[in-house]
Amino acid sequence: MNERHNGGGNGRLVVEVPKTRFAVSREAFVSGAVMRREQDAIFDHCWIYVGHASELRNPGDFKTRQVAGRPVIFVRDRQGSVRALINSCRHRGATVCREREGNARGFNCLYHGWSYNTDGSLRGVPGEDAYPPGFDKADMGLRAVARLEHYRDFYFVNFDARAEALETYLADAKDYIDLVVDQSPSGRMEIISGTQEYDIRANWKLLVENSVDDYHLLATHSTWLNYMRNSGVNVTPPKGSGLLLPTKGQGRDLGNGHLTTDNPNFRGRPVAKWISVYGEEAKADIAAIRAELVARLGEARASRVADTNRNLVIFPNLVIADGSSVTVRHFYPLGPDHMRVVAWALGPVEETEAQRARRLHAFLTFYGPGGFATPDDVAALEAVQQGYAAWREVGWNDLSRGIARNDDQLNSDEGHLRVFWRRWSELVEAHA
Amino acid sequence: MSAPRAAAAAVSRAQVEDLFYREADLLDRWQLDEWLGMLGEDAVYLVPPNDKPDADPRSTLFTIADDIVRLRERVIRLKDPNCHAEFPPSRTRRVIGNVRITGVEDATICAAANFIVYRFRRDTSPYVFVGQYRNRLRRAGGELKIVERRAILDAEELGALGSVSFIL
Ligand code: FES
Ligand SMILES: [Fe+2]
Numbered sequence: 001m002n003e004r005h006n007g008g009g010n011g012r013l014v015v016e017v018p019k020t021r022f023a024v025s026r027e028a029f030v031s032g033a034v035m036r037r038e039q040d041a042i043f044d045h046c047w048i049y050v051g052h053a054s055e056l057r058n059p060g061d062f063k064t065r066q067v068a069g070r071p072v073i074f075v076r077d078r079q080g081s082v083r084a085l086i087n088s089c090r091h092r093g094a095t096v097c098r099e100r101e102g103n104a105r106g107f108n109c110l111y112h113g114w115s116y117n118t119d120g121s122l123r124g125v126p127g128e129d130a131y132p133p134g135f136d137k138a139d140m141g142l143r144a145v146a147r148l149e150h151y152r153d154f155y156f157v158n159f160d161a162r163a164e165a166l167e168t169y170l171a172d173a174k175d176y177i178d179l180v181v182d183q184s185p186s187g188r189m190e191i192i193s194g195t196q197e198y199d200i201r202a203n204w205k206l207l208v209e210n211s212v213d214d215y216h217l218l219a220t221h222s223t224w225l226n227y228m229r230n231s232g233v234n235v236t237p238p239k240g241s242g243l244l245l246p247t248k249g250q251g252r253d254l255g256n257g258h259l260t261t262d263n264p265n266f267r268g269r270p271v272a273k274w275i276s277v278y279g280e281e282a283k284a285d286i287a288a289i290r291a292e293l294v295a296r297l298g299e300a301r302a303s304r305v306a307d308t309n310r311n312l313v314i315f316p317n318l319v320i321a322d323g324s325s326v327t328v329r330h331f332y333p334l335g336p337d338h339m340r341v342v343a344w345a346l347g348p349v350e351e352t353e354a355q356r357a358r359r360l361h362a363f364l365t366f367y368g369p370g371g372f373a374t375p376d377d378v379a380a381l382e383a384v385q386q387g388y389a390a391w392r393e394v395g396w397n398d399l400s401r402g403i404a405r406n407d408d409q410l411n412s413d414e415g416h417l418r419v420f421w422r423r424w425s426e427l428v429e430a431h432a
Numbered sequence: 433m434s435a436p437r438a439a440a441a442a443v444s445r446a447q448v449e450d451l452f453y454r455e456a457d458l459l460d461r462w463q464l465d466e467w468l469g470m471l472g473e474d475a476v477y478l479v480p481p482n483d484k485p486d487a488d489p490r491s492t493l494f495t496i497a498d499d500i501v502r503l504r505e506r507v508i509r510l511k512d513p514n515c516h517a518e519f520p521p522s523r524t525r526r527v528i529g530n531v532r533i534t535g536v537e538d539a540t541i542c543a544a545a546n547f548i549v550y551r552f553r554r555d556t557s558p559y560v561f562v563g564q565y566r567n568r569l570r571r572a573g574g575e576l577k578i579v580e581r582r583a584i585l586d587a588e589e590l591g592a593l594g595s596v597s598f599i600l
Binding site for chain 1: 479480481482483484487489490491492493494495496497498502505506508509512514515516517518519556588589590591592593594595596597
């Protein structure tokens with residue numbers, strides 16, 4: 001076998017020769033051992049998205065989630081503080097909250113009846129007198145996740161008490177979160193009701209790649225492009241431009257493994273770029289949204305907010321895609337070849353009923369398990385995973401697209417995908 | 433009673449059953465253009481999110497919320513071999529039951545039915561979609577048309593069902 005076939009990796013899963021080649025071993029997508037290393041090296045030490053402030057409006061509001069493989073209660077306690085509690089009874093382990101969401105006065109364990117306050121403190125223990133003198137209820141509350149911090153209402157947890165601060169961790173990704181939040185006149189966005197929660201029979205890292213891979217648009221999403229074309233949207237690249245898409249976008253490294261695409265929009269945006277799909281009657285309203293942006297942010301910043309699409313990956317497993325609409329999705333491994341995706345729509349709190357309806361309609365033209373594009377992404381990722389069954393024979397993925405370019409990486413290059421893999425390799429392979 | 437309301441009130445359960453059975457047969461045979469013909473000119477096709485089955489698509493993110501314009505585009509897409517999620521097309525088999533007329537509002541008949549839709553793809557275990565159709569039907573040109581379909585899934589989340597990439 002030549003080097004191209006065996007990766008020349010000396011046992012490494014990510015191999016780079018500067019300006020020349022970049023290869024990722026398919027073992028990284030099929031191996032249970034690699035998945036366990038990811039749990040230790042990534043999910044136990046990185047900041048992992050848990051939820052958005054808008055999901056917990058009132059004291060007692062809670063959501064139960066899987067975060068980094070643990071059951072977590074994301075809750076606003078009765079005093080108003082947001083908490084991330086580990087959903088496991090301190091007695092003998094049962095989850096103490098089994099509902100998806102709601103408003104609670106406390107959490108009662110179904111097994112022996114220990115009861116906890118919404119801040120996690122232990123309230124009651126049936127038959128408490130049977131416990132020995134050293135048993136201290138004050139020490140037996142629900143464990144909080146080691147760290148919980150937020151940036152512009154996006155809450156993240158970290159299971160490593162010594163982790164760097166969230167804002168440091170987010171590095172330049174903060175600017176791209178700001179661009180999303182700037183849609184709202186008050187700087188307040190909200191998660192819109194309705195959850196899309198579905199599995200893909202593929203390794204979770206394939207969705208990281210897919211979320212920012214603009215190379216696949218033409219082949220994977222030709223039926224969506226047809227739909228846009230049928231609706232009067234120009235989806236043709238300018239003649240002689242050498243581009244695959246109508247506009248020249250970029251892939252960017254935001255530090256710490258975070259990355260984004262940054263593309264001049266052609267596909268319409270509820271903020272604030274009209275396309276024919278929205279209907280004539282929406283034109284004046286969208287012009288008004290844009291006027292507000294310009295008045296508040298100035299022409300240049302307003303244009304950044306309104307006229308660019310950005311699919312942002314916060315390492316390792318959060319995607320905020322600000323495209324046809326805004327979607328927030330996180331995903332996590334259920335096995336090396338299996339992931340769960342949980343996705344929501346995000347919108348400015350001050351949106352009118354008509355604006356909200358337009359945003360949701362625009363969302364469904366592209367995103368989600370019933371959208372015109374996402375199901376084909378799922379099909380592609382599942383086909384990829386099936387192909388990896390032959391990882392022993394065909395061992396390496398080629399991610400060298402654009403690597404010899406000296407200028408900025410295009411969104412249809414793979415430079416931004418390499419950003420993810422370099423960070424992944426640093427964490428997972430550092431001590432391998 | 434107004435004439436349209438009287439006409440709607442005269443529709444029998446057997447007529448509604450026939451409509452749903454014919455529809456299920458068309459969808460199982462991927463006769464999607466014929467299926468579109470069973471819908472009203474202003475039809476709406478909804479698959480609410482599993483966690484908010486009764487919500488309004490104008491304020492809640494749905495799995496599918498098509499007006500007739502997008503529904504026609506969906507059918508164009510589903511017939512295209514580049515609709516990768518449904519290529520080759522899934523084999524499906526629908527069982528419709530518990531059909532009931534639940535109300536009459538002017539010219540509109542409200543009718544509910546339970547469904548079990550089995551979807552088969554090569555080398556994967558069957559996907560079983562179970563739930564209830566809530567429908568609004570109307571007479572147009574002597575024919576009963578579907579003007580609103582809400583396909584409510586009983587599953588707590590889509591989970592292993594994956595995508596709703598076909599007509600449910
Ligand atoms: S496990 Fe919760 S009270 Fe025993
Ligand atoms: Fe895609």
